[in-house]
Amino acid sequence: MESLVKQSLYDVVDPELGINIVDLGLVYDVRADASNNVVIIMTLTTPGCPMHDNITNGVKHRVSQVEGVGEVEVNVVWDPAWNPGNMSDRAKELL
């Protein structure tokens, strides 16, 4: 389930940068319990990002569409803060 959810997050694109949130290195962890309730721990490039609500809601929407997923919780954390080193080579290339 966790890998399925993580795969689905490639479809959530930051509309400002035009790059998906996994390649941007915003997703820290995906956890699923026995009932397939999913918790996504993620960050954003900066606190006070205007896209905060939009991106987290996009994550909820997309993960809710994954078959078999129960409740979806998105936890945005600032510690550790986002680091450019988290980005994939593809994201770096696109920038």
Add this chain to the structure above:
Amino acid sequence: MKQRSLRTAVLKLQLQSLVIKLIINTNFQSNTNIKLPLAFILYALLAFVAAQFLLLFHSNLLIDSQFRLPTIWMGAHFLLLGFAAMIAMGAMYQLVPVAFLTPIWSQKLGAIQFSFTLVGITSLSLLLGIKPDIAVYGGILTIIGMVLFIFQMALTIGKQKKKNIITYFVLAAITCFFLTILAGFLLAWNIAYGGISSHNTILTSHITLGVAGWFTLLIFGFSYKLVPMFSLAHGFSMKWAKLAFFSYLVGLLVVIVSFGMQDTTLRTGGWLLLFCGFTFFVLDMKDILSKRLKKRLDKPFMFSLLAIVNGLIIHFIAFMLSLFAVNHLTIWSWLIFLYVMSWIIFSILGYLYKIVPFLWWTFKYADKIGKEQVPNLKDMFNEKWSVLLFILFIVGITGLTAGALVQISMLVFFFQALLAITSLAYASSIVRILFH
């Protein structure tokens, strides 16, 4: 009977809790209130076009560099209050919650404030041009609207848990805004009833506090948030920010005191401090941009960055003019014009291509992200068209200033016409975003 009412009460509670759960679970909509910022922005675009066409119809006054005439007051107030201040206020309704992580104190007060400001600025600008002796009444409405705005922002920013340098820039800008309004009211009062002998000192302070205090400090403050965000900068220091803040603030104070004392040496010192403050700000922006991850910056954003360079050059020229005691009114008038257009207005014109797509995207696509394919912000406007408009703005401003300084009326008319048409095309390109 008792049992039945108890059962009904329990059922009601269960129903309420279900509704609350439903609201929580389906509340994917963003918290951004787009109506208020958009209302400000749409009015501002109208005022922008009106100001440019007003200046076009009276371009003969520009040739004579006659800035202190009712028609020019009308155009200037449509441009600076109707456009620039309305955009600044509208943008703050969106940016303050983002930058300071605190919600707007009262959206209802925002709507009331917008109504007062809209009627106030429109009537003030029109009356300044048509019947200046009663412009004070438009001024009163404008003051009410703006004081409500200041009250709103003070209460909103006051709730911010941890204040930072951006907070202080914005608070200082708001204070300057308040003093600008106060000085403007005194001027309108003096035109209507007379009795204030220091009209010129108040006028120069009004202009300095308005364009250099309110707008520049506000752009400084928000640039510290927006420039790293739009360039995706990481690991920058902002080490010059405090120096920029204090130099600019003290510079403003010294320049204003020098107006009152009519001390030119003090004024040169004030301009030097303002130039230093601007330079410190530029050093930070340079550092931020050198640490950016986004190598290909969006063109409208680059236009806003170009405005920073313009601002620095104009501050340097102002200092040099003051140092060499060049007091020619025409030169200073056009320098103020360039300050307003190529620094303040250019900054706004660039950032609007960021703010409006964001607002409209949030309204239209926020609940669709993750469910279906949604456009990127950049897809919501034609970037190539925006570049053409920006080039026309640069050509228009440069040609207009050159034409006025060499006193060729044909050139002034032609370039002001170019500016008016470009403004109309710009406004329509922003409105077109709302049809995406």
